[in-house]
Structures are given as structure tokens and as C-alpha cells.
Amino acid sequence: MKKNIIVTGGAQGIGKITVRELLVAGYAVTVFEFDTEALGELRAELQNENLLAITVDVSDEEMVKAGIQQSTDHFGRIDGLVNNAVYQVFKSFQELNLQNWNRALAVNLTGPFLCVKYAETELRKSHGSIVNICSTRALQSEADTESYSASKGGLLALTHALALSLGPDVRVNAISPGWIDVSGVKKKSLAKQYELQREDHAQHPAGRVGKAEDIARMILFLLDPANDFITGQNFVVDGGMTKKMIYR
Numbered sequence: 001m002k003k004n005i006i007v008t009g010g011a012q013g014i015g016k017i018t019v020r021e022l023l024v025a026g027y028a029v030t031v032f033e034f035d036t037e038a039l040g041e042l043r044a045e046l047q048n049e050n051l052l053a054i055t056v057d058v059s060d061e062e063m064v065k066a067g068i069q070q071s072t073d074h075f076g077r078i079d080g081l082v083n084n085a086v087y088q089v090f091k092s093f094q095e096l097n098l099q100n101w102n103r104a105l106a107v108n109l110t111g112p113f114l115c116v117k118y119a120e121t122e123l124r125k126s127h128g129s130i131v132n133i134c135s136t137r138a139l140q141s142e143a144d145t146e147s148y149s150a151s152k153g154g155l156l157a158l159t160h161a162l163a164l165s166l167g168p169d170v171r172v173n174a175i176s177p178g179w180i181d182v183s184g185v186k187k188k189s190l191a192k193q194y195e196l197q198r199e200d201h202a203q204h205p206a207g208r209v210g211k212a213e214d215i216a217r218m219i220l221f222l223l224d225p226a227n228d229f230i231t232g233q234n235f236v237v238d239g240g241m242t243k244k245m246i247y248r
Contacts, residue, residue: 002028002050003126004075005223006068008058008115009085011038012190013182014133017212018082018219023048025220030071030078032056032064032085032115038187058085058111059103068118078122080223083112083155084133090144101147108151109158116162116172124169129223132159133215134174134234136242152176156234163232171231173222178238179203180210205240 005022009015010031022029023046031053033039043053052074056067072078087107089100112132116123123130137145138152156174163172179200184193201208218237221227236242 001076002026003079004028004030004071004077005080005082006030006032006071006078006115006119007082007084008032008056008111009034010082011035011042011053012186014177014180014185014212014215015082015084016042016185017182018084018216019051020046021213021216021220023050027079028052028075030054030067030075032058032067034058034085035187037189041187058083058115059106061114064111064114065118068115068122072122077126078119079126079128081115081119081123081128081130082133082219082223083115083130085111086133088148090148092144093146096144096146104147104151105154108148109154112155112158116166120166120170124166127225127228128170129225130162130166130170130172131219131222132156132172132174134159134176136176136178136236136238138176138234139236140242159234160232167231171222171228173231174234175215175218175222176234176236176238177215178210178236178241180212180215182212185212203241203244204238205244208239210237210239 005027010019011033019029028050034057056063087104134156135152137149138156141149159174184191
């Protein structure tokens with residue numbers, strides 16, 4: 001019986017590439033995705049018997065409960081959870097309305113809480129691993145990112161709280177990606193590859209802008225039971241960008 005990993009927001013961007021890499025690595029994967037257009041394209045593209053792709057809004061408690069049950073019934077187990085689903089809106093603080101704010105918190109923070117809550121029993125059985133996709137904006141900010149930054153800061157705190165509450169049965173870690181170019185890894189109606197410039201790459205001590213594969217590889221590392229001494233941590237994967245001092 002293959003190990004089953006749930007990936008939320010798994011039909012586009014980092015989530016989609018992670019799903020692909022997990023399947024290649026021999027895992028079964030359950031995708032929770034609210035965008036039905038993107039979900040349909042993912043099913044058509046991957047066509048893998050080890051993939052279960054279902055419509056779930058992670059902020060909806062009943063949909064999460066049903067999705068967790070469907071995943072368990074289909075694969076017989078849950079071995080990992082990647083909380084990747086995200087809602088982003090970048091508006092000036094005065095233009096940011098309560099609906100935007102609440103939606104960001106609902107998807108980015110309440111969603112992971114609900115997914116962990118209802119997957120906990122199966123994750124304890126399997127001594128599984130949770131990976132929360134956070135952001136470097138949990139640690140530093142740009143203007144007009146209040147709802148996103150606050151929700152990711154909350155997710156970072158939730159990570160270490162859960163590591164203590166669920167340990168030693170379940171490990172819980174976070175990844176904070178920096179600039180990861182996923183402009184071409186979206187549903188067909190939105191995909192438009194951004195033309196990266198020399199200046200874009202030069203901002204990174206590693207010499208390039210990040211790719212979704214960079215995050216997927218870290219996710220696989222943290223899901224691996226061989227790395228069971230790692231929990232409660234946040235891994236910044238940003239090509240060194242947030243360590244670079246800029247004076248002009």
C-alpha cells in the first residue's frame with residue numbers, strides 16, 4: 001500500500017509541481033483544490049491511478065472533513081499533509097476590505113488548522129509529517145501585503161505549536177519560499193511565463209530566481225521518515241535573498 005500525501009492547492013504552482021514529484025517518487029497523492037478548472041486540467045495532464053483529485057475549499061469545515069474521509073477511504077491511510085492552498089490579495093491598507101482580510105485568514109490559516117484537525121488521527125497512526133507552506137513575508141514585508149503577511153505569520157506560529165501538540169507521533173515543519181517563479185505553472189487561462197531578467201537573478205546570492213522544484217524537493221525531504229529528528233522548524237528557501245543587505 002503506497003503512502004498517501006494530501007496536498008492542498010495542488011493543481012497550480014508549487015502545489016502542482018509537488019504533486020508531480022511525489023508521484024514520481026512513488027507516493028499516492030490526494031489533491032484538495034477549490035479551482036475546478038485547474039483541477040480538471042491536472043487530472044487530464046497527470047492521469048495517474050495513484051492520484052485522487054477532489055474539490056475542496058479548505059476554509060469549509062464540512063468539505064475538509066469529507067475530503068479527509070474520501071482520501072482515507074480511497075488509499076487506506078494518510079502519511080503526510082502539505083498545507084499549500086493560498087489566497088493572496090495585495091491592496092493598499094485603506095483599500096483592503098474586511099472580506100479580503102477574512103478570506104486570507106480563512107484559507108491561509110484556518111484551512112491548515114482544519115486539515116490538521118481532521119487528518120490527525122490518520123497521521124498519528126502512520127507517524128506522519130505535516131509541511132506548512134509559509135512565506136518569507138512571515139518574517140519581513142513589502143507594503144500592501146497585510147492580510148497575506150499576517151496569515152503567514154500565524155501559520156508559522158501554528159507550525160511550532162502543532163509540533164509540540166502532535167509530537168512525537170507527528171512531525172510539523174514549515175517552508176518559507178522566497179521568489180519562486182510559477183508564472184507558467186498555472187491553469188491555461190492564466191499561465192503566462194514571466195521573462196526573467198538578469199537583474200532578477202542578480203538579487204539572489206544563489207544566482208537565480210527560484211523554481212517550484214526547489215520547494216518540492218524540500219517538501220519531499222521533510223516528508224521522509226528518515227528525517228524524523230526535524231520538527232517545529234521553518235526552512236527559508238529563497239536563494240539567500242533575505243540575507244542580502246541592500247543600500248541602494
